[in-house]
Amino acid sequence: QTVVTQEPSFSVSPGGTVTLTCALSSGSVSTNYYPSWYQQTPGQAPRALIHSTDTRSSGVPDRFSGSILGDKAALTITGAQADDESDYYCVLYLGNGVWIFGGGTKVTVL
Amino acid sequence: QVQVVESGGAVVQPGRSLRLSCAGSGYSFSGYGMHWVRQAPGKGMEWVAVITHDGSRQYYADSVKGRFIISKDNSKNTTYLQMNSLRLEDTAVYYCARWYGSTYWFDPWGQGTLVMVSS
Numbered sequence: 001q002t003v004v005t006q007e008p009s010f011s012v013s014p015g016g017t018v019t020l021t022c023a024l025s026s027g028s029v030s031t032n033y034y035p036s037w038y039q040q041t042p043g044q045a046p047r048a049l050i051h052s053t054d055t056r057s058s059g060v061p062d063r064f065s066g067s068i069l070g071d072k073a074a075l076t077i078t079g080a081q082a083d084d085e086s087d088y089y090c091v092l093y094l095g096n097g098v099w100i101f102g103g104g105t106k107v108t109v110l
Numbered sequence: 111q112v113q114v115v116e117s118g119g120a121v122v123q124p125g126r127s128l129r130l131s132c133a134g135s136g137y138s139f140s141g142y143g144m145h146w147v148r149q150a151p152g153k154g155m156e157w158v159a160v161i162t163h164d165g166s167r168q169y170y171a172d173s174v175k176g177r178f179i180i181s182k183d184n185s186k187n188t189t190y191l192q193m194n195s196l197r198l199e200d201t202a203v204y205y206c207a208r209w210y211g212s213t214y215w216f217d218p219w220g221q222g223t224l225v226m227v228s229s
Contacts, residue, residue, distance in 0.1 A: 034214040038155075045222070046155075046205065051215035089155055093214040097169030099145070099157040 002026050004092055006102040012080045012109055020105045021072040022090030028071035033092040035073035037066060040087045040104075049088075050075060077107070085109045112136040112218055114144070114206050119223030122196055130191040130223060132206030140164070140184040143209035145216055146191045148202035148225075156202075160209055161189060174200075196227045 003025040012018040022035060029035060037050040048057040050066035053073065063079045073092070077084055090102040118130040132144060146158040158178065159170045165182040179192040189206060203224050207216035 036215040038216070038219075040155075046207075046216075046219045048215060048217040048219075051210070051217075052213045055213075057217060091157070091216070097160060097167065098171075099160070099214070101147075101155045101157055104154040 002094065002100060004090065004100050004102040006088075006090060006105045008103070009106045009108065012077070012084075012107065014080060014082060014109055016080050017076065017078045018080060018107065019069070020075045020077075020088055020090075020107070021069065022074070022092070022102050023072045024092060029068065029073045029092065031068065033073070033094070035066065035068075036091045037064075037073075037075045038089045038091065040089065041085075046089070080107075080109050082109050112208070114208055114218060114220040116204060116206050116220045116223040119204065119225050121226045121228055123229055124196060124198060124227055126196055127192070127194045128196060128225060130193070130204055130206075130225070132189040132191075132220060134187050134189070134208065137208075139187040142211070144180075144182065144189040145207045145209055146180060146189075147205045147207060147216070147219075148200075149205070149222070150199070150202040153202075155205075158204070159191065163209075193225070196225075198227050201225060201227045 005023045031053045038046045040046045054066040065076045089104045143162045145160045159180040161180045177195045181190045203222040205222045207219040210217045
């Protein structure tokens with residue numbers, strides 16, 4: 001069974017930088033998995049941040065960036081702000097009409 | 111603006127059925143597919159099912175295959191999730207999200223509708 005693993009939590013200082021990763025149990029994550037990232041704040045609908053590895057969704061601040069780091073997909077927040085405190089989920093497309101979510105990373109800004 | 115809105119969540123007994131609806135607006139509904147994603151209380155998200163723009167193909171997570179059916183009525187701008195043989199572990203907030211074309215992402219998402227399976 002394929003599993004996508006994210007760090008459970010991260011803490012970052014205001015103005016600091018944090019990189020979240022997304023690993024695939026069956027091997028390396030590549031652009032062929034079309035990694036995408038979503039932000040979920042309690043009480044709000046999830047919001048798309050990044051798609052196709054590194055393309056920002058409309059209206060997303062440029063402090064959010066996506067990439068492939070080694071064998072993982074990555075989301076970097078540069079210059080973290082208080083309202084970036086949220087849960088972040090990566091999603092990979094496995095092909096044949098199947099998607100899989102990572103377990104999510106809770107980011108605290110303090 | 112582009113939006114999707116879920117409805118139909120309820121409290122239901124194990125083994126019973128329930129149908130969720132997802133209405134899309136602000137875009138050409140027939141040109142996009144739709145996903146269902148769920149989130150159990152205090153847990154992460156789980157992809158559930160997707161349907162292509164024309165309703166011709168449907169795909170499911172193993173956890174719901176054979177019990178859930180996704181469908182799409184382009185004349186009503188609505189996608190459905192028929193949930194049969196419900197189990198306690200199906201308790202979750204169910205979100206619909208537009209399948210954004212050939213780049214395999216989800217945008218936008220709805221606010222979700224709560225399904226609670228309880229005896």
